Amino acid sequence: MKPAEQSRREFCGQACRVAVAGVLGSALGACGGGGGSPTGPSGAPSLTTLSGTATASGIDLVIDTASPLASVGGAALVQSSRGSFLVSRTGESTFSVLTATCTHQACTINGFTGNRYVCPCHGSNFDTSGRVLQGPAVAALRTFAATFAGGTLAVAL
Ligand code: FES
Known part of the structure; x- marks a missing residue:
């Protein structure tokens, strides 16, 4: 394998890992919820x-x-x-x-x-x-x- 090809593969692998971490991070952030949100975990508005x-x-x-x-x-x-x-x-x-x-x-x-x-x-x-x-x-x-x-x-x- 040529050095340039190897570094491209490493770059792609690293980019994929960063992308996956980003997706997981935002998914977890979305699930974190709380903090006085007017909706419950179900997404339904809370009753007065x-x-x-x-x-x-x-x-x-x-x-x-x-x-x-x-x-x-x-x-x-x-x-x-x-x-x-x-x-x-x-x-x-x-x-x-x-x-x-x-x-x-x-x-x-x-x-x-x-x-x-x-x-x-x-x-x-x-x-x-x-x-x-x-x-x-x-x-x-x-x-x-x-x-x-x-x-x-x-x-x-
Ligand atoms: S306690 Fe489980 S749905 Fe209400």
């Missing part, structure tokens, strides 16, 4: 978190004009001393309330995109009625009855 007030029969949630639940189609993660819940507004005075605890391995579901709740741990998707749209979860989310009056949603637990 609201605070509910525990009552003797469940939780109360005030819904004012600034709430993400003020308009039909809105959704939020509601936290309270009685647990975390996924709430979506399905009509002018109707809401769906689901447990936010994933039926797969109990992560708190906090993503919402295209009218689907998305679990950040392994990507299970649920519709706003709690049905599984995509696994690994196989069981539906538990639902709770709720009534809306005077700007307050009362969830019965």
Whole structure:
């Protein structure tokens, strides 16, 4: 092998290694995530978190004009001393309330995109009625009855 040919091969080999390292580096960087990103690992936007007030029969949630639940189609993660819940507004005075605890391995579901709740741990998707749209979860989310009056949603637990 001539010296010029050998150095060209060495150069190509080194260039390939640098290119592979660059691709891996950016792939790892993309997976690193974190740092206050508004989306979870699933890529779904995170729900706004609201605070509910525990009552003797469940939780109360005030819904004012600034709430993400003020308009039909809105959704939020509601936290309270009685647990975390996924709430979506399905009509002018109707809401769906689901447990936010994933039926797969109990992560708190906090993503919402295209009218689907998305679990950040392994990507299970649920519709706003709690049905599984995509696994690994196989069981539906538990639902709770709720009534809306005077700007307050009362969830019965
Ligand atoms: S805990 Fe929700 S998908 Fe695994």
